[in-house]
Amino acid sequence: MNFKLSRDKAKNRLLICGAYGEGNLGDEAILDCLLDEIYQKTQIPVTVLTREPKKLAKRLCRYAGRDFRAVHSLDPLGIIKELSQSRALILGGGSLLQDVSSKRSLAYYILVLKSAKSAGLSCLLYAAGIGPLSDEKTEKRAMKAVYETAVFAAARDKTSYEKLKKSGMNPDSLVLMTDPAIAVEANINYKNNIDSPYAVIALRKLKGRAKFADEIALFTDFLAEEYNLIPVFAALGPGDEKAAAEIIKKLKTKSGRIISCADAIKTAALIKNSEICISMRLHGLVLAASALAPAVGIAYDPKVSAFCEDMGYPYINTEEITAAALILAARNEIEFGSREKRENKLNELRLINKTATAEMFLKLERIYST
Template structure:
């Protein structure tokens, strides 16, 4: 019997989503060590090995129905599952799992979701219809709450919490240090990490990132390392940018676990991120960060910690990026206390997600 079934974008080697799942499992088992969790995954074997939980294939609906029938709760999330910008097929898929659980008489919780944008007329109707069936919703930011109101999803209780990963415990830096040493990144020079992603084959931001990385090396005497968060997708774009640079930068070539990535980020003096969870990892490990936006979720997260992005993928410039880096450079020795206080408050809100989920199980 599975007490909780978890539905989300798991088993696809996306470091951010795998970190969310790890964080959810960590928080739930911190409170209830004997809870049984089954994950609906694109790669069940990888999920079993990586997270130590039961897993079933995401398109095996008979098996999903069987496991749901034996469960006490379906969790949908976290992440940006309910949006139709990247694809409306994924939106309908996650809604279908929620509908199946409700048909089987099971409570459903949206767990720290980043809602929207939902633009299509049919997609909005489906969100409104099924969203109003669920039992409890937590969202990771104010923007998601406003999107629910716009979609007229008003029946379930809604709590504004925070991304699940913010509830994770900081990890030891030793593993990250050994990975960096293996790739020639050791010594006393400051280390700046960059996390990028491909987006619609746009070239502007790649030129900007390469130019800015050269400036970091020349002006600040820093070393630069590219850290792929989704493997192997981010590896290719990282290599493209590094290949355009005048100076040498390292690209970490392997796929890493959540703990390894957190440990790597913890060894940085500063992180520049396009990927949301690269920025969140920096928050967990108390590393100064600069974010570049490609999606409202980046803006929303940065706003919750009192920051703004340095530009979008279309508008960012090397000068603006370097100006922000110079502003933050002294934070390596003197942390921004206001931001640290905000992150602590978000950590407590992130842990609330698990407490609310388990309250549904107890009911």
Template sequence: MKKIFICGYYGFDNLGDEAILRSLIEGIRRQAPEAELTVLSATRHQTEEEYGVKAISRNDYRALVHAMKTQDVIVFGGGSLLQDVTSSRSILYYLGLMFLAKMHGKPLMMVAQGIGPIRKSVFRKMTHWIFRTAKHISVRDHISLEELAKMGIDRNRIVLTTDPVWGFDAIPVIKNLGNNHVRIEQPLTKGGERSIVLSLRPWGNSEEMEKKWIELVNRLQGDLQVRVELLSFHQAQDAPLAKKIAGQTGCEWMAHTPSVETVLERIGAADLLIGVRLHSLIFSAIMATPMIGLSYDPKVDAFMESMKGGPVYAVESFSVDEVVELARQRMDDQAFHLKLKKQSEKLCAQAKADQKMIIQELLHE
């Protein structure tokens, strides 16, 4: 029986990373139901209960060392694990785990990684040293591929794939939505039951950004006569801001952590998503809901470019007028919706094929 240790940013109430984990677990179980899965988690018991796996706490170093000795293969699954923009602690932690696995002679599978930005030369050198002997390297976008190539990793060893979330089975959610999943083709009318989902995150000058979010929500509700719902993809980071915005504008907000299925359903029933978080935009594309991207990271720009999603606004400097006007246009742009649906179906199919190939490689390691 293959013992697989899956490492990532799991157990933090971050919907995007939990969707990555769910997709990886389901993919492995489809091909190797007998595999013994262990997951690195910030909330061990919650992860064990939710996914039916063994879990190891992130700060249980004795258990981590034991896992590196006894597991057959170590998987680093998706997400932006290797970047030093937010802090140096996170990248040091993951590089340390990779180093530990390497020291115990365990095969490393780097699956659908989002690499960078990595600014410090010491971290770039460490990343090169670890990745040059990894058994598998796949990245989720061209930016990550170029970043690794600049560090001296052979391009021929790097597989360009999609984010693992594209492999998530959304068909039951779409069926549950029924007719609500069909985009409204009529133009905006005052009082119509149309809705916009807004996924935000704290950024920059918090006081100035709060004022801007409040202005945006008020304008969407007032000018476009739509219902606005705030979704927090990372509860610890996003929920306090969402609560403030909802209190000031009267828009809707989910105070608890929703499931991946619930979020997909909410986004699928909406007419538009305005998103800062990368996975809010991916969820929107999966559900064929038109989106507007507000970028805080090159990964958001890369995704919107891959979807041919039109203009991307910097989150710290976007114009409320421009976003409201684009929202007005995009909700009724049937050509954009059809193009989005076609591209989404293509990427979902690619993700499932890539995932099958990667897991087969993992199981035969």
């Protein structure tokens, strides 16, 4: 597919809005996957709203010849200009319509949807996670905004799909997919300078859970003592290095190290070469899946448990974390986990995404060819 654009060049751009430029590896990986699809399949010039426009433009300099632009997500005049030149908005991916991390971010994304609709843009949701939302009133407000603006939505998990379906969206404009970063291929040439077998552990900050840190430390020491694995803490987002440092202070083993991860392909290679990945971060698990690595999820959010269920990975909710539970799950994965089953699941999820993405591009073709 490489469809032709209409002759109205003054309004032929595509605007993408998500949690970009906020230091989260997973969000940037989603953006990379989406842009690769767009530039492979269309001639549409793209603008991305981001907190770090200069940094993003530099990182994506390979698209400079394709009329790629990056605009600050809090620049109202810049956004108004892009809306006036765009024909469609893609909101996504990820859990943007939630208010656990910030109520202001939910208000922002709803405003972007409504502003795009008012400016005459067709609005599409891509790899959309809905929730968690704090109360029924807030959920109704978010779902009403989607219903009134979106002409297409690809939900990232079954719960989000059901919420979008319940909102009243046309079922023909609604599809199910999984996280786009499942398409990332590990860079087999990447050298991580770790000479001994190791486990990747990807944690995030969890407030008020001192016992949680103690249990993680006990489990990490078990991996070092029982399997002789170096604990490698992968920092995938803001605050992750601090969370890892708190655990390292509690360890008996002195071999723990922290690696700051800014590149999805290299991070997938880091996980691919490990014995196992233990992750609170969704994209630690997504990249483990893409690398066919054994993994255990620590579910602080429904999106983590949902992906683990899709991929067949064991997971433990943060409220139920004990070193013993982690040891049992990790031992089963290391000693009895089936690479063949993981590969079958991965192929299944990639096919689902390929189908969902094709549906989105058919919608874009209709939007941009008229």
